[in-house]
Amino acid sequence: MPHRLRYPLHDTLPMPGQTLQVAAGVHWLKMPLPFALNHINLWLLEEQTGWCAVDAGYDSPDTRALWEQHFSGSMGGRPMTRVVATHYHPDHIGLADWLVTRFDAAFHASLGEIALAKAVWHDLPGHDVAALNRHFARHGLPEAKQALYAERGNTYHWGVKSLPVTFNRILAGDVLRLGESDWLAIPGYGHSPEHMALYCADRGVLIAGDMLLPKISTNVGVWGGEPDGDPLRQFLASLDRFLHLPEDTLVLPSHGRPFVGIQPRVAALKVHHDERLAAMLAAMDGPMTAYELLPALFGRMFDLYQTMFALAECIAHLNYLWHGGKLVRRCDADGCHRFSIAL
Secondary structure, eight states, rough: OSSSOOOOOTTTTOOOOOOEHHHHEEEEEEOOOOSSSSSEEEEEESSSSSSSEOOOOOOSHHHHHHHHHHHHHHTTTTOOOEESSSSSSSSHHHTTHHHOOOOHHHHEEEEHHHHHHHHTTTTTTSSSSSHHHHHHTTTOOHHHHHHHHHHHTHHHHHHSSSSOOOOOOOTTOEEEEEHHHHHHHEESSSSTTTEEEEEEETTTEEEEEEOOOOSOOOOOOOOTSSSSSSSHHHHHHHGGGTTTTTTTEEESSSSSSSSSSSHHHHHHHHHHHHHHHHHHHOOOSSSBOOOTHHHHHHSSSSOOHHHHHHHHHHHHHHHHHTTTTTTTEOOTTTEEEEEEEOO
């Protein structure tokens, strides 16, 4: 097993509005994101009569303009036949409805992802901003920051203007015929409810979505709809599903460069989370809220947008330790959950 990741494409990157072929019939597109994480990788698969897109990008004028270049340029005027979403996050599903409507294309996703997408988009109880604020308030988020979240409203709409009305369901273990090859759907849990990565043995390629990223760790958070959940345990267990794939598999991540080295990357991610869990236990100084423990997990505090993801991830680590019997949790008179070392 290799000890470090390899990057077969070296420093080669697709230019804006252009694609880079990374395997037979598999093309890499980079699209912009309006965040600190400033890009997402999308993948075009050559079909007999057109193209299949795996993930669609964040709905923004810049991304739409780049797609327009692809329609007439790299796609050669051939239509989009299918769009597959690995999961429901805005940078992945944001323009799915725009693409499928424009080309009358089929849309594929897991039920868990499309169900949560619609719950968040439609502000269903438990998935709206008020529920998020109540959830974060229980974990110590100051009232001033809660007010700022309330003012911002539903930020999911910023990158997802609409969602496909119908979809074709992907189940774990399904084999999808995409781009003239068979792709195995490998489920992942914890980052999102029912993430689907796609593996093609013929081409030696894994479209990993957000489950395996080469440099950064995938966000694993606890949100208002499932406040007592244990997504970190689910995520770590999901990583084992990739270990049986061949060592020379080319991993196509949603962020960062394509790489080879599934086994060492899985090992590194597990070590990373073990270290974070140990840091949280070491920082425990009496009963503490998740908000108070943010510096122990990340070494710093964040701006408003990043705080949302950081706090959700901090709660995920605390819930892991709580469910594992390492911590106890109590609800104090102020309504806050505080964690302490189990005796």
